[in-house]
Amino acid sequence: MLLPESEPRLYSLSRQLCGISAHTLCVVFTGLMVALAKPGSSLFSWHPFLMTLGFSFFMTEAILLFSPHSSPVGKLKHQTKARLHWILQVLSSSCAVVGLVVIFYNKHLNGKPHFTTWHGLIGVLTVCVVVVQSVGALPLLYHKLAKGWSLAKLKRYHAASGLLTYLLGSISLLLGTCSVWFMGSVSGYTWYFVAFCPMLAALVVMSQVTNAYMAKKRLQY
Numbered sequence: 001m002l003l004p005e006s007e008p009r010l011y012s013l014s015r016q017l018c019g020i021s022a023h024t025l026c027v028v029f030t031g032l033m034v035a036l037a038k039p040g041s042s043l044f045s046w047h048p049f050l051m052t053l054g055f056s057f058f059m060t061e062a063i064l065l066f067s068p069h070s071s072p073v074g075k076l077k078h079q080t081k082a083r084l085h086w087i088l089q090v091l092s093s094s095c096a097v098v099g100l101v102v103i104f105y106n107k108h109l110n111g112k113p114h115f116t117t118w119h120g121l122i123g124v125l126t127v128c129v130v131v132v133q134s135v136g137a138l139p140l141l142y143h144k145l146a147k148g149w150s151l152a153k154l155k156r157y158h159a160a161s162g163l164l165t166y167l168l169g170s171i172s173l174l175l176g177t178c179s180v181w182f183m184g185s186v187s188g189y190t191w192y193f194v195a196f197c198p199m200l201a202a203l204v205v206m207s208q209v210t211n212a213y214m215a216k217k218r219l220q221y
């Protein structure tokens with residue numbers, strides 16, 4: 001791994017700043033969605049709430065906890081971080097599955113057609129990928145399930161497919177903010193701010209995962 005001490009100070013500081021902004025914006029984004037959706041006020045209200053909690057909060061924190069610059073649990077052992085990571089990912093996947101069931105059932109009750117928008121289509125693909133990614137992560141916990149695969153190789157594939165899953169989640173969140181319901185719930189420049197949240201978090205996560213992967217590759221040569 002690339003040691004933070006070997007990086008120029010300004011570079012390390014800017015990455016720290018980006019990480020802190022990602023943590024803050026994800027919490028603000030989730031809080032804003034709670035305020036707008038008012039979970040419990042209707043069956044629909046659970047959908048934006050659970051999806052935001054699952055993707056913007058749990059999944060982002062599950063990845064950022066490995067950040068060498070802005071992890072809230074940076075001092076913990078890697079093994080403990082890995083345990084926290086899968087607990088948060090189980091919470092995230094549960095929110096995603098329940099959030100999908102809720103919107104599907106709500107549309108069914110209202111006699112509306114399913115998966116007719118880009119948000120609905122990318123959204124259902126995202127939840128399927130989340131389920132596959134979760135099942136695919138099991139050999140990392142029970143190595144016997146993937147005989148012939150080294151742990152290093154499994155971790156590399158898990159990181160690459162995890163990044164893809166996260167990006168799909170961010171696109172689904174962004175498309176969710178383009179829905180008629182959301183556009184009608186916010187006014188003025190609020191939409192731009194809200195849309196910026198998943199975009200910044202996606203950039204920070206992308207940079208963290210690719211950097212960790214490239215640093216490992218560099219050390220192999």
Ligand code: HEM
Binds near residue numbers: 055
């Ligand atoms: C990663 C997060 C999300 C995923 C995976 C997701 C997934 C989906 C899916 C699959 C549907 C279609 C269900 C059907 O047609 O039966 C849907 C509908 C909907 N979602 Fe989301 N959603 C997410 C986040 C959000 C957010 C944050 C909002 C609000 C800001 C939102 C608002 C809506 C609305 C209004 C609908 C009904 C209209 C439509 O089908 O496009 N969603 N969502």
